[in-house]
Amino acid sequence: MAPTKKTFTIGTRSSKLALLQTDLVQAALRQAHPDYEFKILSKETAGDLNTKIALRDFNAKNLWTEELEELMIAGKVDFIVHSLKDVPTLLPDTCTLGPMMPREDNRDVLVVKQGLPYKSLAEIPAGSVVGTSSIRRTAQLARKYPHLKVQDIRGNIGTRLAKLDAEDSPYACAILAAAGLLRLELADRITQYLDSKNAGMLYAVGQGALGIEIRKEDTDIKEMLDQIGHQETTFSCLAERSLLRTLEGGCSAPLGVESEWIQSSEGSKKLRMRSVVVSVDGTKCAEVEVDGDVDSTESAEAFGIKVAEALVAEGAGEILEEIQRNKQAK
Numbered sequence: 001m002a003p004t005k006k007t008f009t010i011g012t013r014s015s016k017l018a019l020l021q022t023d024l025v026q027a028a029l030r031q032a033h034p035d036y037e038f039k040i041l042s043k044e045t046a047g048d049l050n051t052k053i054a055l056r057d058f059n060a061k062n063l064w065t066e067e068l069e070e071l072m073i074a075g076k077v078d079f080i081v082h083s084l085k086d087v088p089t090l091l092p093d094t095c096t097l098g099p100m101m102p103r104e105d106n107r108d109v110l111v112v113k114q115g116l117p118y119k120s121l122a123e124i125p126a127g128s129v130v131g132t133s134s135i136r137r138t139a140q141l142a143r144k145y146p147h148l149k150v151q152d153i154r155g156n157i158g159t160r161l162a163k164l165d166a167e168d169s170p171y172a173c174a175i176l177a178a179a180g181l182l183r184l185e186l187a188d189r190i191t192q193y194l195d196s197k198n199a200g201m202l203y204a205v206g207q208g209a210l211g212i213e214i215r216k217e218d219t220d221i222k223e224m225l226d227q228i229g230h231q232e233t234t235f236s237c238l239a240e241r242s243l244l245r246t247l248e249g250g251c252s253a254p255l256g257v258e259s260e261w262i263q264s265s266e267g268s269k270k271l272r273m274r275s276v277v278v279s280v281d282g283t284k285c286a287e288v289e290v291d292g293d294v295d296s297t298e299s300a301e302a303f304g305i306k307v308a309e310a311l312v313a314e315g316a317g318e319i320l321e322e323i324q325r326n327k328q329a330k
C-alpha cells in the first residue's frame with residue numbers, strides 16, 4: 001500500500017470567487033509540492049450572510065475573516081485563502097500573512113448596464129446613477145465626476161451584475177474590481193479599466209491580490225508558500241497595507257492607491273506609490289506620489305508608513321478625522 005500523502009487543509013469562504021481563488025492556490029501548491037495533498041474546506045461567513053446593511057455602516061472589520069481564523073487556530077484548517085482587500089490590517093496575534101502569489105489586475109473597472117452605449121466614465125451623462133457600496137469609490141467619483149449620483153449595490157459579483165442589468169434598475173453603470181470579473185471569466189463586461197491617468201481613480205489596498213493567512217509560528221507552511229510566492233506582489237501589498245494601517249481607517253477609509261515597480265537608473269527597481277485620501281463629498285483631497293527602495297518585508301512596512309506621513313502632511317489627517325466624527329455622531 002502506498003504511504004498516505006501528508007495533507008494540508010485550505011480554508012476559504014464559499015462564494016464562487018473565493019472557491020476559484022482557492023483553486024488557483026491549490027493548483028500552484030500541487031505543482032510545487034507533488035508529494036503533498038491539499039484539501040479545501042469552505043465556510044459561509046458573516047460577511048456572506050449580511051447583504052442588507054451598507055458595508056460602510058459595519059463596525060466590525062473582520063466579517064469575512066474571523067470565523068475562518070478560529071478554524072485555523074483550532075487546527076481544523078492549516079491556512080486560509082482570502083481576497084487580500086478584505087483582510088483587516090490588524091490580524092489576531094497568532095496569525096500572519098504568508099508570501100503572496102502574483103497579483104491579478106489591480107484596477108477598478110467601469111461596467112455599463114447591458115444595452116447602454118457608453119464607452120467610458122467620461123461619457124456617462126449627468127444625473128446618471130453609478131452603483132457602488134465602497135466609500136473609496138464614492139468619494140473619488142464625487143471628486144472627479146460630481147455630476148454623477150452614487151447608489152449602493154450589494155452582494156457578490158453575480159448579484160451586482162444582475163441588479164445593474166435589471167430592466168427597472170436605477171443604475172447606468174457600476175464600478176467593480178477588474179480582478180473579480182477576470183477570475184470569473186466576465187472580462188466581456190469590462191467597458192473601461194480605470195486608473196489615475198485616464199479616470200483619476202485609484203484602487204483599494206490589496207486589490208487583485210490573494211492573502212494567504214497562516215499561523216505565525218508555522219514556519220513549515222511559510223516555507224512551502226515561498227515556492228509559489230512572488231516578491232514584487234508581496235512587497236507592494238505589504239507596503240499598501242502598512243499605509244492603510246498607519247492611517248488606521250480600516251476598510252472604510254476613502255483611501256486609494258496605485259503601486260508600480262519602476263526601473264531606476266542604478267538598475268534596481270523602485271516601488272512608486274500614488275495614494276489619495278478624499279472626503280466623502282469629494283471636496284477635500286490629499287494626494288501624493290512617493291518612490292522608495294523596497295526589498296524586504298521590513299522596508300515594505302517602513303515605506304507604507306512614509307507614504308502615510310506624506311499624505312498626512314497634505315491634510316489626510318483632517319479628512320479622516322472628519323469622517324470619524326460623522327460616524328460617531330450617527
Ligand SMILES: NCc1[nH]cc(CCC(=O)O)c1CC(=O)O
Nearest residue numbers: 083085176177179180207208209
Ligand atoms: N469588496 C468585495 C471584493 N473583495 C474582493 C473582490 C474582488 C477583487 C479583488 O480580489 O480585489 C471584491 C469585489 C469588488 O470589489 O468588485
